[in-house]
Amino acid sequence: MSSSKTVVEYTAKRITYHTSLPFAEIAARLEKEINKPSGGPAVFRALGGSKSKDELESNINVLTNGRDFVYFLEFAHHRWLDTYTGSTGTPQTIVYTFGNPLIAQTMLRHNLAAGLHIPPKLMLLEDGAGNGTKVIYDDPASVIAVVSEPGVAVSEELKHAAERLxxxxxxxxxxxIAE
Incomplete structure (x- = not known):
């Protein structure tokens, strides 16, 4: 039995928007845009229970409700950090995972390793000074359209699909964040 290890270095772009709007308002807007009430478990049921391409597309289109994305899940870091530290001072920090399998397939069909960053995530971070909210995410094209091994070029189709995402x-x- 043999094994090998390949290391590929790449540079990602982290994007941060800062808005003076309060955390709760930005979270509510995001949850509306990614159709949180209809997402979550329903997404996983659609992915696991659809019996054909047409059925899967139909189920996902219902969940996205005319928008690009649907809610998958979220993780509120401030909650467990407050518990761990025994304080209540951690700024609200929620990482949302959202996406659209119909968009995802445009990248995964070119490189399954793109699945490391599909579906995308973004973080809402309450400004500790009470001056609004930061929206932070890694630019999908910078983490998806990367070489899979040294000397192998990224497919143009993958690059274009990741840029569209x-x-x-x-x-x-x-x-x-529009005011």
């Missing part, structure tokens, strides 16, 4: 995430963020 980046544009959609950017549009989502601009929508939720």
């Amino acid at each position: 980046s544009a959609k995430v950017e549009e989502l963020v601009k929508t939720i």
Whole structure:
């Protein structure tokens, strides 16, 4: 039995938007845009229970409700950090996982390793000074369209699909922070 290890270094882009709008408002706007009430477990049921491409597309289109993305899950870091530290001072910090399998397949069909960053995530971080909210995410194209092994070029199709995803995430963020 043999094994090998390959290391590929790449540079990612972390994007941060700061808005003076309060955390609760930005969270509510995001949850509306990614259709949180209809997402979550329903997404996983659609992915696991659909019997054909047409049924899967139909089920996902119902969940996205005319938008680009649907809610998958969230993780509130401030809650467990407060418990761990025995304090209540951690700024609200929620990481949302959201996406659209119909968009995801445009990348995964070119490189299954793209699944390391699909579905995308973004973080809402309450400004500790009470001056609004930060929206933080890694640019999808910078973490998806990377070489899988040294000397092998990234497919142009993958690069273009990841750039389209980046544009959609950017549009989502601009929508939720619009004043």
